[in-house]
Amino acid sequence: xxxxxxxxxxxxxxxxxxxxxxxxxxxxxxxxxxxxxxxxxxxxxxxxxxxxxxxxxxxxxxxxxxxxxxxxxxxxxxxxxxxxxxxxxxxxxxxxxxxxxxxxxxxxxxxxxxxxxxxxxxxxxxxxxxxxxxxxxxxxxxxxxxxxxx
Amino acid sequence: xxxxxxxxxxxxxxxxxxxxxxxxxxxxxxxxxxxxxxxxxxxxxxxxxxxxxxxxxxxxxxxxxxxxxxxxxxxxxxxxxxxxxxxxxxxxxxxxxxxxxxxxxxxxxxxxxxxxxxxxxxxxxxxxxxxxxxxxxxxxxxxxxxxxxxxxxxxxxxxxxxxxxxxxxxxxxxxxxxxxxxxxxxxxxxxxxxxxxxxxxxxxxxxxxxxxxxxxxxxxxxxxxxxxxxxxxxxxxxxxxxxxxxxxxxxxxxxxxxxxxxxxxxxxxxxxxxxxxxxxxxxxxxxxxxxxxxxxxxxxxxxxxxxxxxxxxxxxxxxxxxxxxxxxxxxxxxxxxxxxxxxxxxxxxxxxxxxxxxxxxxxxxxxxxxxxxxxxxxxxxxxxx
Numbered sequence: 213x214x215x216x217x218x219x220x221x222x223x224x225x226x227x228x229x230x231x232x233x234x235x236x237x238x239x240x241x242x243x244x245x246x247x248x249x250x251x252x253x254x255x256x257x258x259x260x261x262x263x264x265x266x267x268x269x270x271x272x273x274x275x276x277x278x279x280x281x282x283x284x285x286x287x288x289x290x291x292x293x294x295x296x297x298x299x300x301x302x303x304x305x306x307x308x309x310x311x312x313x314x315x316x317x318x319x320x321x322x323x324x325x326x327x328x329x330x331x332x333x334x335x336x337x338x339x340x341x342x343x344x345x346x347x348x349x350x351x352x353x354x355x356x357x358x359x360x361x362x
Numbered sequence: 363x364x365x366x367x368x369x370x371x372x373x374x375x376x377x378x379x380x381x382x383x384x385x386x387x388x389x390x391x392x393x394x395x396x397x398x399x400x401x402x403x404x405x406x407x408x409x410x411x412x413x414x415x416x417x418x419x420x421x422x423x424x425x426x427x428x429x430x431x432x433x434x435x436x437x438x439x440x441x442x443x444x445x446x447x448x449x450x451x452x453x454x455x456x457x458x459x460x461x462x463x464x465x466x467x468x469x470x471x472x473x474x475x476x477x478x479x480x481x482x483x484x485x486x487x488x489x490x491x492x493x494x495x496x497x498x499x500x501x502x503x504x505x506x507x508x509x510x511x512x513x514x515x516x517x518x519x520x521x522x523x524x525x526x527x528x529x530x531x532x533x534x535x536x537x538x539x540x541x542x543x544x545x546x547x548x549x550x551x552x553x554x555x556x557x558x559x560x561x562x563x564x565x566x567x568x569x570x571x572x573x574x575x576x577x578x579x580x581x582x583x584x585x586x587x588x589x590x591x592x593x594x595x596x597x598x599x600x601x602x603x604x605x606x607x608x609x610x611x612x613x614x615x616x617x618x619x620x621x622x623x624x625x626x627x628x629x630x631x632x633x634x635x636x637x638x639x640x641x642x643x644x645x646x647x648x649x650x651x652x653x654x655x656x657x658x659x660x661x662x663x664x665x666x667x668x669x670x671x672x673x674x675x676x677x678x679x680x681x682x683x684x685x686x687x688x689x690x691x692x693x694x695x696x697x698x699x700x701x702x703x704x705x706x707x708x709x710x711x712x713x714x715x716x717x718x719x720x721x722x723x724x725x726x727x728x729x730x731x732x733x734x735x736x737x738x739x740x741x742x743x744x745x746x747x
Contacts, residue, residue, distance in 0.1 A: 217498065218498025218499070219498060219499075219500070220497075220498060220500075221498060222489065222493035222494070222497055222498065223493055223494045226494065254494070254495045254609065279513070279614065280509040280510075280512045280513040280516070280614050281509065281512060282505050282508035282509050282512060282560045282561055282562075282563075283558070283560065283561040284500060284501075284502055284504075284505050284508075284559075284560045285557070285558045285559055285560065285561075286480075286484060286502065286504065286559045286560065287481070287484070287500055287502070288481055288484035288485035288488045288500055288502050289481045289482055289484070289485035290485065290500070291500030292481065294500070295500075297499075297500060299499055299500075299501060299505060299509075301509060301608060301609065301614070308609065309608075309609040309610070310609070311495065311496050311499060311501070311608065311609060312499060313499055325512065325513070325516040326516075345498075
């Protein structure tokens with residue numbers, strides 16, 4: 213199901229493919245090594261520290277701070293229709309980093325390195341086949357079924 | 363321990379070369395290097411080709427180059443580490459000679475890029491980030507260096523004007539290089555006002571895709587000394603890697619692979635940054651040159667913006683003269699050829715043969731060639747007798 217992830221997907225087959233299914237249900241998941249407890253985002257199946265291949269998906273709150281960013285004007289193949297777009301790298305509260313587009317809750321001129329952000333799971337609803345992603349939003353932004361139930 | 367010397371250099375014209383195939387470009391550089399070395403073709407006992415295969419329709423490029431240069435049946439192979447492929451070719455040739463397996467090796471960096479469109483190249487290059495978690499958001503090569511630039515500006519107060527000053531310097535030297543793609547000077551204002559590519563980088567912060575080739579002939583110490591003329595020695599080779607993904611770097615204002623590769627090369631050559639008079643650094647983007655000043659130890663971390671602002675990297679500026687052939691910025695960046703092109707310029711400088719752009723009394727020179735967004739860096743130190 214990892215082919216659901218991203219506007220253009222380059223790697224449909226991976227040991228962490230369930231990540232995209234969780235995202236569709238409104239959950240952001242990192243990984244934790246069953247052997248040594250190493251926790252990271254993006255999730256990885258194989259532990260870089262102890263070499264174990266046993267892992268669990270763990271909940272990430274999606275809270276973090278902006279590490280750096282850029283507004284891309286000259287877009288590559290497959291992204292011309294959405295340019296210009298702004299990409300940010302976020303240091304996540306629970307460890308690891310995440311790269312994603314800024315969403316609609318943040319204006320371009322508000323973007324500052326160090327600002328607090330919320331990584332929010334997204335489904336591209338306008339596209340017929342399932343497409344999931346996440347975007348960078350203002351802290352406290354609600355999303356999806358998970359929050360509606362809470 | 364035996365040394366490895368440069369006995370011949372050759373360099374083709376960089377630019378949109380719609381007149382030539384990639385092997386024809388390689389031939390131009392090779393012919394010049396062979397004439398410069400003054401040796402017979404049959405004395406060359408291997409060649410190493412630095413190139414990035416995805417840009418060419420021809421599969422297995424080393425074979426077609428070897429045949430076109432009429433070097434069969436000598437062995438050949440291709441090295442690929444993105445934009446550092448040419449320096450990887452230099453390193454493997456150096457290793458081959460050091461090991462005693464080969465005596466004289468031709469290193470040929472060659473690349474044809476302009477048969478692809480700019481959006482195709484942007485897509486291809488952007489995939490030097492990790493495709494699983496990053497390219498899906500339309501990352502581009504300028505986009506990655508733009509994120510380094512924002513990080514550097516935030517951490518050290520580096521300004522867009524300082525970035526633009528790098529482009530101004532490199533264009534001023536490109537104007538003096540007959541092999542360069544861009545041969546005209548620009549102003550800071552022109553650079554600052556150019557079209558945005560990926561904020562904070564604008565068109566003049568970015569090098570241009572190009573076609574081209576360069577060739578260096580390396581020889582063992584015995585063969586180089588027997589050769590008679592003044593030899594430039596490749597005395598220090600450093601090479602290191604860093605994570606593919608920007609999500610796993612310690613910071614985004616320095617290339618850890620460059621810091622490590624520089625330390626290795628300095629140690630091996632028994633020199634330090636203060637002993638270097640001239641350097642070719644990987645200025646694929648203006649911010650990359652500023653980070654290189656710092657990563658190579660030409661100035662303190664965070665002082666790279668001031669280094670260019672105070673014109674220290676100009677000839678006679680009181681620091682290390684950097685990219686006095688125009689750099690990737692003005693010379694053009696045919697990615698596989700770049701590392702070898704850097705070596706050609708340093709050898710020219712140490713021979714005292716760089717004419718209008720000669721750095722006075724150049725005795726120690728350095729090349730800094732980065733693959734991708736710092737996943738691979740090669741630093742090579744050259745000395746003359």
